[in-house]
Amino acid sequence: MAVADALGLEEYHLVGYSMGAVVSLLTAAQDPRVSRLVIGGMGCAVVECGGVDTRVLDAERLVEALLTEGDLDGYPATARAFREFADFLGSDRPSLAAQARAVHAGPTPLDLVTVPTLLLAGSEDELATRPHVLVDALPDARLRVIDGDHLGAVVAPEFAASIVELLDG
Incomplete structure (x- = not known):
């Protein structure tokens, strides 16, 4: 707004x-x-x-995947795909992580x-x-x-x- x-x-x-x-x-x-x-x-x-x-996408693991600068091995496929898509778009990952925390x-x-x-x-x-x-x-x-x-x-x-x-x- x-x-x-x-x-x-x-x-x-x-x-x-x-x-x-x-x-x-x-x-x-x-x-x-x-x-x-x-x-x-x-x-x-x-x-x-x-x-x-959140039954499909673990919000905390998504937040971790968005905030990590390291390897995404060990993260669920959905969190990895979301992170990779965010990177592809050049998204602001800390903002996405904040939204993932707050959305529920x-x-x-x-x-x-x-x-x-x-x-x-x-x-x-x-x-x-x-x-x-x-x-x-x-x-x-x-x-x-x-x-x-x-x-x-x-x-x-x-x-x-x-x-x-x-x-x-």
């Missing part, structure tokens, strides 16, 4: 993926300037766990997310299982399932096309 404040925005669309989707949901629940929302890489865990699916501090107030919302979920994404549970918990949401796993769905052509379709609509 501080970025929107600094830019003087009266209204804005918000897009977030994975941990960014949790941040986007929390922002949309608090900031009435969010007019449309696209979230991806999430499913029932937002409703059942409050955010990223409490329930996500889904009833306060009243803007039109699109949930994009990969058909093989183990972090976005049963996405209809999340869609059903949001007052104005729809679901689009895209071929791919957690990292593969993002590069599918229909992923970007779906975002543009909602935001242009």
Whole structure:
């Protein structure tokens, strides 16, 4: 919200993926300037766990993998893949680690997310299982399932096309 404040925005669309989707949901629940929302890489865990699916991804091991400068041997495959993807994107790993620690501090107030919302979920994404549970918990949401796993769905052509379709609509 501080970025929107600094830019003087009266209204804005918000897009977030994975941990960014949790941040986007929390922002949309608090900031009435969010007019449309696209979230991806999430499913029932937002409703059942409050955010990223810790049943699949051990948050503490993810934090360790994000903060280590050493070898990733011995870390779970999901944490290694997340770290490698963060490095590929040039992400701020300490910030991601802080978000991973904080994301499960409490329930996500889904009833306060009243803007039109699109949930994009990969058909093989183990972090976005049963996405209809999340869609059903949001007052104005729809679901689009895209071929791919957690990292593969993002590069599918229909992923970007779906975002543009909602935001242009």
